Amino acid sequence: MAVITLDPSWLADCLALDRSALQGLWTKEQWRRELEDPRRLCLGWTEAKTLLGVACGWLVADELHITLIAVDPSVRRRGHGKRLLSALLQQARQQGAIHATLEVGTNNLAAIALYANGGFQSAGTRLKYYSDGSDALIQWCRINASNS
Structure with missing residues (x-):
């Protein structure tokens, strides 16, 4: 598993x-x-020049706002999401972030478990956050050596 920084050449x-x-x-x-x-x-996580996972976020002051983590369905449940999350937190920490936040669908149990394993805790709920009317948990964590 190679984790790389993605640039516009990876758009497609x-x-x-x-x-x-x-x-x-x-x-x-x-x-x-x-x-x-x-x-x-x-x-991005690549194998043989194939993109199999991504983790993205915005740096705002000392905080990382995670916008997306995705793993190709054919290779899920093998710890790749955890490694991508850890790499994203590590890079954010190296750039000065001390906290991370995200929203996750209340029905997305796999993602909720991934984030809990990464040290995230729920801080509230955004009602009807998604276009289908479902709610989102607001989660946060302090970025430290144990989760990045």
């Missing part, structure tokens, strides 16, 4: 992974902004 690969893992959550323009903006971290 990110779109393809988004479609397979997240049913096309982000548009091409959203991905382009994510890959071009220097305040945003976007890491």
Whole structure:
């Protein structure tokens, strides 16, 4: 597993992974902004030059806001999401972040377990946060050596 920093040359690969893992959550323009903006971290997991996972977030002052973690459905449940989360937290810590936050669907039990394992705790709920009307948990953690 090689974790790399993604740049705009990975746009088509990110779109393809988004479609397979997240049913096309982000548009091409959203991905382009994510890959071009220097305040945003976007890491990819590759094997044999194939993008199999991504972890993205925004750095705002001393905080990382995690916007997306996705792993190709064919290789899930093997710890790759955990490694991507850890790499993202580590890179954010190296750039001065001391906290991380995210929103996760209340029905996304696999992601909730991933984040709990990474030290995240729920801080509240955003009602009807998603376009389908479902709620999101607001989660946060302090970034330290044990989770990054």
